[in-house]
Amino acid sequence: MSPPAATFPNEAAPLNGAYLKKGLPVKSGTPADQAKTLEAMAKNWETNFSFAPIRESQVSRAMTRRYFADLDTYAESDIVIVGAGSCGLSTAYMLGKQRPDLKVAIIEASVSPGGGAWLGGQLFSAMVMRKPAEAFLRDVGVPFEDEGDFVVVKHAALFTSTLLSRVLSFPNIKLFNATTVEDLITRPSPTPTHPHRIRIAGVVTNWTLVSLHHDDQSCMDPNTINAPLVISTTGHDGPFGAFCVKRLVSMGQIEKLEGMRGLDMNTAEDAIVKGTREVVEGLIVGGMELSEVDGANRMGPTFGAMVLSGVKAAEEALEIFDARKRNM
Numbered sequence: 247m248s249p250p251a252a253t254f255p256n257e258a259a260p261l262n263g264a265y266l267k268k269g270l271p272v273k274s275g276t277p278a279d280q281a282k283t284l285e286a287m288a289k290n291w292e293t294n295f296s297f298a299p300i301r302e303s304q305v306s307r308a309m310t311r312r313y314f315a316d317l318d319t320y321a322e323s324d325i326v327i328v329g330a331g332s333c334g335l336s337t338a339y340m341l342g343k344q345r346p347d348l349k350v351a352i353i354e355a356s357v358s359p360g361g362g363a364w365l366g367g368q369l370f371s372a373m374v375m376r377k378p379a380e381a382f383l384r385d386v387g388v389p390f391e392d393e394g395d396f397v398v399v400k401h402a403a404l405f406t407s408t409l410l411s412r413v414l415s416f417p418n419i420k421l422f423n424a425t426t427v428e429d430l431i432t433r434p435s436p437t438p439t440h441p442h443r444i445r446i447a448g449v450v451t452n453w454t455l456v457s458l459h460h461d462d463q464s465c466m467d468p469n470t471i472n473a474p475l476v477i478s479t480t481g482h483d484g485p486f487g488a489f490c491v492k493r494l495v496s497m498g499q500i501e502k503l504e505g506m507r508g509l510d511m512n513t514a515e516d517a518i519v520k521g522t523r524e525v526v527e528g529l530i531v532g533g534m535e536l537s538e539v540d541g542a543n544r545m546g547p548t549f550g551a552m553v554l555s556g557v558k559a560a561e562e563a564l565e566i567f568d569a570r571k572r573n574m
């Protein structure tokens with residue numbers, strides 16, 4: 247038998263406080279004698295502890311009003327970062343720290359941001375970064391052990407969670423996780439030698455769970471975010487990886503992907519950092535996604551290039567952004 251239907255009209259609850267309805271003895275706030283501190287709660291769970299009252303619709307409205315206000319705010323962003331792995335988050339941190347005036351949206355396909363940076367190599371915990379990348383760790387506030395030419399963060403999750411918390415604390419940065427970039431917004435930008443040249447003007451998004459089912463459901467159209475600059479850090483090739491650069495190839499904007507090469511730590515990390523750049527107008531590529539464009543080596547379980555590629559991507563973005571503003 248189905249549960250009893252609601253028996254009272256669903257009046258809009260006030261934004262700010264408890265839901266008061268005739269016949270529903272719901273009082274706002276907790277009684278004065280209720281424990282308010284952890285010390286006061288300890289061992290008094292039965293006597294003077296209870297949660298303040300709530301109505302389910304208040305929870306729903308607290309979430310939905312914020313989320314849809316964010317969608318409205320970031321529908322026009324200054325910069326969109328695709329992929330919240332170590333490179334994307336490092337990029338966001340540098341932008342958030344330097345430019346509180348810019349609206350930065352991060353689109354992350356997974357429910358859990360962080361990409362491949364929750365563990366070191368082969369699921370081992372420790373994370374290695376070669377110097378001088380420890381300068382970034384110091385800036386973010388991640389403790390490390392100094393081993394001479396490299397440093398070690400005792401658990402990769404300490405790095406990723408600390409960086410993530412710093413990024414999420416910036417008021418001008420919004421993380422849209424469980425959300426996939428399914429395509430790029432483009433505008434014609436022809437030159438005499440490249441009549442079909444385009445520039446990137448934002449991203450096309452959908453819930454990741456929707457993106458995974460386009461083949462077995464009828465058309466589920468996407469949403470969009472306009473932005474004059476997109477920074478793609480979607481990692482090396484894989485189910486979701488290297489998304490934006492693969493799209494550039496399919497749009498004929500770059501001829502082909504050179505493909506990530508074999509592991510060579512000493513070659514790979516410098517190449518990724520130095521190669522981080524605007525690949526086509528309006529799209530900067532960093533992190534391991536870049537290895538697919540340039541045919542750079544992979545570095546395996548060292549993460550210094552990811553963070554410094556993020557530092558460079560942010561620097562490139564601000565130079566481009568400010569130059570465009572000057573030329574407007």
Ligand code: 48N
Nearest residue numbers: 329331332333355361362427480481486533534544545546
């Ligand atoms: O961690 P990744 O995969 O990418 P990076 O470049 O930030 O860091 C790479 C690093 O973890 C390594 O691969 C290390 C250094 N190993 C190297 C080696 O030789 O093996 O993060 C990419 C993020 C992920 O969280 C994806 O879920 C996300 O990007 N993503 C997307 N998000 C939104 N829309 C998409 N289309 C999309 N594609 C990937």
